[in-house]
Amino acid sequence: MTDTNSGVMKYVPGFIFCIILGWLALQWDQSIHKWQKDYQESEKILKPYLNEGKPLLPFDEYVAKSEGKYKEKLSAFEHGDIKEKPKKPHLLQKIDYEIIAATKEIPFKFRFGERMIQFQLTYVAVLLLGGMLLRNTIGLPKFILPGTVIARPVIKPGIVLLGGYYLWSNLLKVGIFALLLVLIFIVGTTVLVSIIGRRMKQDDGLMGVMAAGTGICGVSAAVAVAPVVNAKPRDFFYAVGTILLFGTVALFTFPYIGKALGMSEPVFGAWVGTAILNTAQLVAAATWYGHDSLLTANIINIVRVGFIPLVVIYCIWFYVIRQAKTEGRHEKINTWKVVKEKFPLFILGFFAMVTLNEFGVFTEDHRTIFGKQFLQIFFAVGFAGVGLNIAFEDLKKAGGKAFVIGFLAATLKAVLAAIVVILIGTEAFKVK
Amino acid sequence: MAEIREFEDKAKKVFSAERKEDIWVLILAAITVILGLTGVITPKTFPSLFF
Numbered sequence: 062m063t064d065t066n067s068g069v070m071k072y073v074p075g076f077i078f079c080i081i082l083g084w085l086a087l088q089w090d091q092s093i094h095k096w097q098k099d100y101q102e103s104e105k106i107l108k109p110y111l112n113e114g115k116p117l118l119p120f121d122e123y124v125a126k127s128e129g130k131y132k133e134k135l136s137a138f139e140h141g142d143i144k145e146k147p148k149k150p151h152l153l154q155k156i157d158y159e160i161i162a163a164t165k166e167i168p169f170k171f172r173f174g175e176r177m178i179q180f181q182l183t184y185v186a187v188l189l190l191g192g193m194l195l196r197n198t199i200g201l202p203k204f205i206l207p208g209t210v211i212a213r214p215v216i217k218p219g220i221v222l223l224g225g226y227y228l229w230s231n232l233l234k235v236g237i238f239a240l241l242l243v244l245i246f247i248v249g250t251t252v253l254v255s256i257i258g259r260r261m262k263q264d265d266g267l268m269g270v271m272a273a274g275t276g277i278c279g280v281s282a283a284v285a286v287a288p289v290v291n292a293k294p295r296d297f298f299y300a301v302g303t304i305l306l307f308g309t310v311a312l313f314t315f316p317y318i319g320k321a322l323g324m325s326e327p328v329f330g331a332w333v334g335t336a337i338l339n340t341a342q343l344v345a346a347a348t349w350y351g352h353d354s355l356l357t358a359n360i361i362n363i364v365r366v367g368f369i370p371l372v373v374i375y376c377i378w379f380y381v382i383r384q385a386k387t388e389g390r391h392e393k394i395n396t397w398k399v400v401k402e403k404f405p406l407f408i409l410g411f412f413a414m415v416t417l418n419e420f421g422v423f424t425e426d427h428r429t430i431f432g433k434q435f436l437q438i439f440f441a442v443g444f445a446g447v448g449l450n451i452a453f454e455d456l457k458k459a460g461g462k463a464f465v466i467g468f469l470a471a472t473l474k475a476v477l478a479a480i481v482v483i484l485i486g487t488e489a490f491k492v493k
Numbered sequence: 494m495a496e497i498r499e500f501e502d503k504a505k506k507v508f509s510a511e512r513k514e515d516i517w518v519l520i521l522a523a524i525t526v527i528l529g530l531t532g533v534i535t536p537k538t539f540p541s542l543f544f
Contacts, residue, residue, distance in 0.1 A: 084542070091543045214514045221522035406515035410522050417526075426536050430529045434539035439521075 075201075075208020079215075079449070082188060083441030090184035090437075096174020098151045103167045106153070110165060117162045120155050127152055181316055184441055185349040189312065192448020201449060212446030216341050217407050219439035223359055224414025225423050226432040231492045232360060232415055238489050239361040242335045242478065247365055250275055250474045251372055255379050257466055269376050270300035271467045275307070275338060275474075302455060303467040308342040309451055311475065316349045324483065326353035327490035331482040334361025336475035341447045348440060352433070356492040363408055370403040 106123070109115040118126065127150040134147035153161070160168055177183075195201065201209070251272045258268030315337065319329040329350045337343040340362055347358035374396060414431075417423060423431070482490070528534045 088543050091540075214518060215521075217515070217518040218522040218525065221518060222525060225526075406512065407518045410519045414522075414526070422530070427529050429536050430534055430539070431525065434536070435525050435529075435534070438539070 071204070072208040072211050075205040075210070076212055077208070078205050079209055079212035079442050079445035082192070082445040082449075083184075083438070086184035086187045086191070086445070087437060087441050089187055093174040093177040093183070096171045097178045099153055099157060100167060100171035100175040102151055102153050103157075103161055103171055106158070106161060107165065107167070117165075120158050120162075123158060124152060181320075181349060183349065184437070185345055185444055188441060188444040189345055189448040189451075192445055193309075193451040196449050196451060197453050205449075209446050209449040212442050213341055213450065214443065215439050215446065216344055216443030217439075219436040219443065220340075220344065220359060220362070221407055221410035221414060222431040222436050222439070223355070224411040225418050225428055226356060227360075227415045227418065227492065229415060229419050235357060235360045235490055235492055236364060238331070238485065239334070239364040242331065242361060242481070243364050243368055245481075246335050246474050246478050247368065248372070248375075250470050251375060254466060254470045255376075257470070261462060261466065263462060263466070267299060268466075269379075271303065273372050273376055274300050274304040275467045275471045299464065300467065302457070303464045303471075304338050305451075305455060307468055307471045308337055308339040311337045312342045312346050315346050315475075318479075319350060322479070322483070325487040326351040327357045327487050327492065328482050328485075330354035330357030330359075331361060331485070331490040332475075332479050334358040334365070335478040335482070336471075338471060340366065341443060344440070345444055345447060353492065357490045359411075360492070363411055366405045367408055369405060370400040373403050374400075 106117065110117055117123075131147060131150050134143065137143045138146050157168065157171075254272040254275055255268055258265075258272065311333075315333055316329075319332065324332065330347050330353065333343050333346045333350075333354070334357065337346055343358060343362055344355070347355040418428075525534070
């Protein structure tokens with residue numbers, strides 16, 4: 062009999078479960094987007110009837126008229142009369158058109174699709190909310206759990222593929238602002254948390270992981286810093302609990318706050334890229350808001366995770382070298398060793414994709430395949446993993462004064478970052 | 494003390510797992526790019542996965 066508790070086999074059931082959930086959510090997403098387009102088309106069809114009482118055209122004439130208009134626009138584009146290439150018209154299916162013609166009403170499923178998109182209940186929300194509910198109500202069988210954990214990093218190939226969407230000029234344009242935001246907010250939060258922690262006489266190990274986690278890149282940074290600041294297991298879980306709790310709250314509230322504040326997609330991307338602490342949660346929130354938001358958030362995230370080695374070096378200096386000096390000992394940092402060990406390799410894949418795109422290797426079709434379609438597949442599996450791993454019992458591990466410091470620092474960073482990105486404005490963060 | 498050392502080892506192991514994870518990420522992305530560039534995956538592949 063195969064032992065499902067050991068080796069690779071223990072990951073298989075959970076991973077397959079995430080693939081199935083991802084597929085179901087994407088199927089949902091495809092359906093509501095189609096219905097939303099059908100809704101908009103139905104409105105256009107019914108407008109002359111409702112406003113002027115004109116009768117609806119027979120289906121064949123409706124198709125011919127729409128295609129004729131498209132050809133006219135295409136020819137104007139080819140002659141240079143209009144700048145933007147027209148999109149192929151979205152036509153209703155014959156059966157739906159005939160229902161509208163008979164009832165003069167928009168069918169329920171189209172209205173439902175429109176409403177779901179209005180509430181932003183896309184595959185991202187379904188996977189995150191659904192996964193979280195499933196985990197915390199019915200619960201997951203033990204044999205599913207390991208596979209759901211390894212599904213989370215499946216988001217990363219999506220981030221790499223998204224590189225095919227950028228040119229170096231796009232990257233540099235937004236990158237300059239990304240660098241500024243990272244330097245001011247992320248490094249600023251790391252320094253602030255470590256200094257406040259010292260002033261409030263909190264444990265160095267705990268505040269080290271908390272500073273790195275709230276400042277730069279959530280759990281990855283906390284993991285990278287934990288050994289160098291001699292964090293105890295309890296400290297580590299406190300810090301990770303705080304990071305996850307803040308990230309979870311941010312993930313579910315920021316898209317709605319962004320809408321309420323009227324943030325454009327690039328501005329929202331810049332905001333979540335700066336304010337949300339964990340890569341998976343940041344990517345989820347940005348995707349939830351829109352593709353342009355993801356394009357901006359991704360650049361800021363790449364710059365940010367590139368800073369992990371520097372944050373580790375800072376933590377070694379703050380918690381180890383300074384401490385040693387005050388005790389009369391002399392400690393040195395092997396900077397190159399730290400950078401080599403802590404540098405997140407997947408960023409190189411992202412830059413390789415940008416370079417290939419710069420050299421014209423990718424066509425528009427390739428960009429669609431990599432940066433929209435397969436990106437969604439990888440993200441869907443990853444988001445299923447993220448949703449299923451939001452366990453309230455883990456979030457409860459956040460505690461004590463350190464939690465208050467970490468949570469307040471992260472909240473302050475989010476508020477200030479929102480003000481700054483709104484003031485800087487859409488143009489600066491617009492990738493294309 | 495032993496508890497701390499055990500935890501340090503665990504944290505280091507987690508980080509080396511992240512490094513391995515990054516290599517898998519790069520392999521997976523590279524396979525997708527190769528399949529896309531060679532035309533095995535086309536823009537019609539994705540819609541064909543759904544009803």
